[in-house]
Amino acid sequence: xxxxxxxxxxxxxxxxxxxxxxxxxxxxxxxxxxxxxxxxxxxxxxxxxxxxxxxxxxxxxxxxxxxxxxxxxxxxxxxxxxxxxxxxxxxxxxxxxxxxxxxxxxxxxxxxxxxxxxxxxxxxxxxxxxxxxxxxxxxxxxxxxxxxxxxxxxxxxxxxxxxxxxxxxxxxxxxxxxxxxxxxxxxxxxxxxxxxxxxxxxxxxxxxxxxxxxxxxxxxxxxxxxxxxxxxxxxxxxxxxxxxxxxxxx
Amino acid sequence: xxxxxxxxxxxxxxxxxxxxxxxxxxxxxxxxxxxxxxxxxxxxxxxxxxxxxxxxxxxxxxxxxxxxxxxxxxxxxxxxxxxxxxxxxxxxxxxxxxxxxxxxxxxxxxxxxxxxxxxxxxxxxxxxxxxxxxxxxxxxxxxxxxxxxxxxxxxxxxxxxxxxxxxxxxxxxxxxxxxxxxxxxxxxxxxxxxxxxxxxxxxxxxxxxxxxxxxxxxxxxxxxxxxxxxxxxxxxxxxxxxxxxxxxxxxxxxxxxxxxxxxxxxxxxxxxxxxxxxxxxxxxxxxxxxxxxxxxxxxxxxxxxxxxxxxxxxxxxxxxxxxxxxxxxxxxxxxxxxxxxxxxxxxxxxxxxxxxxxxxxxxxxxxxxxxxxxxxxxxxxxxxxxxxxxxxxxxxxxxxx
Numbered sequence: 001x002x003x004x005x006x007x008x009x010x011x012x013x014x015x016x017x018x019x020x021x022x023x024x025x026x027x028x029x030x031x032x033x034x035x036x037x038x039x040x041x042x043x044x045x046x047x048x049x050x051x052x053x054x055x056x057x058x059x060x061x062x063x064x065x066x067x068x069x070x071x072x073x074x075x076x077x078x079x080x081x082x083x084x085x086x087x088x089x090x091x092x093x094x095x096x097x098x099x100x101x102x103x104x105x106x107x108x109x110x111x112x113x114x115x116x117x118x119x120x121x122x123x124x125x126x127x128x129x130x131x132x133x134x135x136x137x138x139x140x141x142x143x144x145x146x147x148x149x150x151x152x153x154x155x156x157x158x159x160x161x162x163x164x165x166x167x168x169x170x171x172x173x174x175x176x177x178x179x180x181x182x183x184x185x186x187x188x189x190x191x192x193x194x195x196x197x198x199x200x201x202x203x204x205x206x207x208x209x210x211x212x213x214x215x216x217x218x219x220x221x222x223x224x225x226x227x228x229x230x231x232x233x234x235x236x237x238x239x240x241x242x243x244x245x246x247x248x249x250x
Numbered sequence: 251x252x253x254x255x256x257x258x259x260x261x262x263x264x265x266x267x268x269x270x271x272x273x274x275x276x277x278x279x280x281x282x283x284x285x286x287x288x289x290x291x292x293x294x295x296x297x298x299x300x301x302x303x304x305x306x307x308x309x310x311x312x313x314x315x316x317x318x319x320x321x322x323x324x325x326x327x328x329x330x331x332x333x334x335x336x337x338x339x340x341x342x343x344x345x346x347x348x349x350x351x352x353x354x355x356x357x358x359x360x361x362x363x364x365x366x367x368x369x370x371x372x373x374x375x376x377x378x379x380x381x382x383x384x385x386x387x388x389x390x391x392x393x394x395x396x397x398x399x400x401x402x403x404x405x406x407x408x409x410x411x412x413x414x415x416x417x418x419x420x421x422x423x424x425x426x427x428x429x430x431x432x433x434x435x436x437x438x439x440x441x442x443x444x445x446x447x448x449x450x451x452x453x454x455x456x457x458x459x460x461x462x463x464x465x466x467x468x469x470x471x472x473x474x475x476x477x478x479x480x481x482x483x484x485x486x487x488x489x490x491x492x493x494x495x496x497x498x499x500x501x502x503x504x505x506x507x508x509x510x511x512x513x514x515x516x517x518x519x520x521x522x523x524x525x526x527x528x529x530x531x532x533x534x535x536x537x538x539x540x541x542x543x544x545x546x547x548x549x550x551x552x553x554x555x556x557x558x559x560x561x562x563x564x565x566x567x568x569x570x571x572x573x574x575x576x577x578x579x580x581x582x583x584x585x586x587x588x589x590x591x592x593x594x595x596x597x598x599x600x601x602x603x604x605x606x607x608x609x610x611x612x613x614x615x616x617x618x619x620x621x622x623x624x625x626x627x628x629x630x631x632x633x634x635x636x637x638x639x640x641x642x643x644x645x646x647x648x649x650x651x
Contacts, residue, residue: 045318146282202311239319
C-alpha cells in the first residue's frame with residue numbers, strides 16, 4: 001500500500017516536472033485567472049472588513065457589504081461601519097461608477113481609478129477580473145513565491161482605462177490564481193503591491209478571502225481586506241440599482 | 251486528496267525554493283510560506299505540504315448561502331429607533347439699520363428622532379422628526395414620514411412626506427419644481443422638510459424614470475410631475491415637467507458635467523400659466539442658472555472646495571450671484587474656514603458671511619461667524635438694512651443613538 005502511494009507520487013511528480021518544462025502560454029494564464037475568479041452564472045456577495053494602516057493617521061476600520069454580478073460587470077459596495085459612513089456606497093452599472101452620499105442623498109460619478117475611501121485600494125480592485133481584456137503579456141518567467149511555484153508575468157495595459165499601465169503579477173501555477181501584483185505608473189515607478197494570501201472555493205471558482213494592498217510610495221501605509229459571509233446566492237436585479245442604495249439607508 | 255492536490259504536493263517536494271525578500275514591510279514568507287525553519291513552524295514542514303488547503307492558501311466555503319442584499323435591506327432588526335442629540339450655546343450680537351443693536355444668548359437642545367420599520371424586503375416605513383428646545387421656545391416638526399413599497403423587481407413607490415431630489419443647482423435650483431421647502435442659499439446643505447407626495451420610480455441601468463403626484467393646498471386635485479434621468483457620456487441630463495391644478499405648467503432641463511476637478515451644472519426652466527402676478531397667463535417665462543464646483547486637495551494640508559453660481563430668475567425678475575469657498579482641516583488642523591457671498595444684482599443687496607469652526611473632540615465644537623448685510627431695508631439680502639452680525643456657537647455635546 002505504502003509502495004503504491006509513493007509510486008504514484010513519483011509518477012505524478014515526474015509528469016509535473018516534465019510538463020513544467022513546457023512554458024504555458026501567458027495569454028492563456030490571464031484567461032485562466034479571469035475564468036477562475038469570475039462567476040458567470042450567479043452573484044457573489046460578502047462582508048469585507050477593511051483595516052487601513054496609515055503612518056500619519058493611524059489605524060482605521062471599516063465594514064463594507066459587497067455585491068458583485070460578474071456577468072454584467074456590476075458591483076455594489078455599501079459601508080456598514082463606522083456609523084458616520086453607514087449608507088455611503090459605490091454602485092457600478094454600465095461602466096459608470098456612482099457614489100452615494102446619504103447626507104445629501106445625491107449620487108455623483110467617480111472614477112474607477114480613484115482610491116477606495118482614501119485607502120490603498122482602488123475602486124477598480126473590486127470589479128470582476130478582466131486581465132485578459134485589459135492587458136498584454138510582455139514577458140513570462142517562472143519562480144516561487146514562498147513555497148508556491150508561480151508564473152511571473154509582466155503585463156502592459158491595452159488601453160488607458162485601467163488603473164495601472166503596467167503590472168508584474170505572480171500567478172499560482174495550478175490553479176492559475178493571482179498571489180501578488182506589483183503595480184507601476186506610466187513612468188515605471190512601483191506604486192503599490194497587492195497580495196492575495198487566502199482564497200476560498202465556492203461554486204467552482206476561487207474567491208479571495210484576504211487581500212492586502214501595500215503602498216510602495218509612502219512606506220508603512222497598508223490596507224488589508226478580509227472577506228467573510230461569502231455567498232453565491234443569486235440576488236434580485238434590483239440590488240444593483242440606485243433605488244436599492246437609497247432604500248437600504250436607515 | 252485529489253489529483254490537483256498531489257500535483258501541488260509534488261511541486262513543493264521537487265522544486266527548490268528561495269526565501270522571499272521584500273522591502274515594503276510585508277513578510278511574504280509569512281503570507282506564502284518558505285523553506286525556512288521559522289516558516290515551517292508557522293505553516294508546517296514541507297513533508298506536511300499536501301495541497302493548497304493544507305498550505306492555508308485555500309479554504310472550504312463557509313456554506314453560508316444567504317442573500318446578503320435582502321439581509322442588509324431588512325437590517326438586523328425589523329424595527330429600529332435612532333436619532334441624534336446636540337446641546338449647544340449660541341451668543342449673537344446684531345447691529346442693523348432697522349433694528350439697531352440687539353443681542354441674544356441661547357442654550358439649545360435639539361436633535362432628530364428616526365423610526366425605521368422594515369417588516370419585509372419590499373416594505374419599509376420611515377418617520378423622521380426634529381425637535382428643538384431652548385429657554386424661550388420649543389418646537390417639534392415632522393421632517394419625513396413615508397412608506398416604501400417595491401412592486402415586483404422594477405417598480406419602487408414612496409408615499410408620504412418626503413424630500414425629492416430635483417435639480418442640480420447648489421445655491422439656487424429653479425428646476426426643483428416639486429419640493430415645497432426650497433434650498434436656503436445661505437445654508438444650502440441644511441436638511442430640508444419633506445413634501446407630501448406619491449413617487450413611482452422605474453430604474454433601468456443608468457437611466458431613471460419617475461412619476462409624482464403632489465396634493466395641492468386648497469385644491470382637491472394633484473400636481474403631476476414626470477422626470478427622466480439619462481447618462482450621456484458621463485454627463486447627467488434630466489428633463490422634467492410639472493402640471494398644477496392652477497394651470498401653472500413647467501418644463502425643466504438640467505445638465506451636470508463632472509470632471510476630475512471642476513464640475514459644471516446648469517438648469518433651464520420654462521413656465522406657462524398663472525406663474526406670478528408679474529406675468530400674463532399666456533406668457534412663457536424662463537429661469538436659468540449656471541454654476542461650477544471645484545475641489546482641490548493636496549497632502550491633506552489643502553482640502554479646498556469652491557462653488558460659484560449665477561441665476562437669472564425670470565419669474566421674479568431678479569438676478570443672483572453666489573460664491574462659497576471652504577477650506578476644511580486647514581493644514582491638517584481641526585480648523586475649517588468657510589466664506590460665502592450672496593448677491594441679488596437686481597436690488598443690489600449682498601450677504602457676506604465668514605465662519606471659522608474648531609472641532610475639539612467628537613462632542614465639542616466651536617463656530618465663530620461674522621456676517622455683513624449690505625443694501626436697502628427690505629431688499630432680499632438686507633431685510634433689516636445694512637449691518638453686521640457676530641455669533642459664537644459652542645456645541646457641548648453631540649451624540650447619535
